[in-house]
Amino acid sequence: MMFHELIQAFGTRLNLAIESDANGVYSFDIDHLHFTIHDLSPQDQVAFTGDLGLPPSGQTLEGLYRLLLESQYLFQETHGATFSIHPETKHITLCRVLPLMSLDADSFFAAVEQFVNTLEAWVEIIRNYRSAEADTESAYEPELSFLSGDILHV
Numbered sequence: 324m325m326f327h328e329l330i331q332a333f334g335t336r337l338n339l340a341i342e343s344d345a346n347g348v349y350s351f352d353i354d355h356l357h358f359t360i361h362d363l364s365p366q367d368q369v370a371f372t373g374d375l376g377l378p379p380s381g382q383t384l385e386g387l388y389r390l391l392l393e394s395q396y397l398f399q400e401t402h403g404a405t406f407s408i409h410p411e412t413k414h415i416t417l418c419r420v421l422p423l424m425s426l427d428a429d430s431f432f433a434a435v436e437q438f439v440n441t442l443e444a445w446v447e448i449i450r451n452y453r454s455a456e457a458d459t460e461s462a463y464e465p466e467l468s469f470l471s472g473d474i475l476h477v
Contacts, residue, residue, distance in 0.1 A: 332428035
């Protein structure tokens with residue numbers, strides 16, 4: 324399917340009028356999460372991005388960055404998405420790129436749903452992260468197994 328057909332089917336399924344900005348970016352807020360869908364039709368792709376927020380301040384972040392990188396290994400805990408740091412805002416972001424030719428209306432909706440579920444889980448992990456140096460009695464060690472289940476229904 325073409326991107327415009329996928330995004331229109333997505334909007335119809337959610338009963339939303341969907342419009343992009345001048346750059347072909349569609350922005351959404353679902354359950355207090357902000358994510359975007361980028362039309363990369365010239366590359367025959369679509370990208371989902373989500374803001375995970377600022378890393379916790381006042382503590383060593385080596386453990387958090389190690390957790391992000393290890394969780395991304397073979398996409399075990401990211402469902403195909405990758406982490407980055409936005410160069411302007413310094414927020415941690417999550418991004419997933421998919422080939423358009425692999426998508427139909429149902430698989431597109433399922434991919435968005437999985438991305439939003441993953442985004443929600445990682446927002447919570449980052450929000451609750453505590454390095455061992457910050458608080459040795461209550462160092463936060465996230466349980467990542469819940470990333471395989473449904474957290475949110477779009």
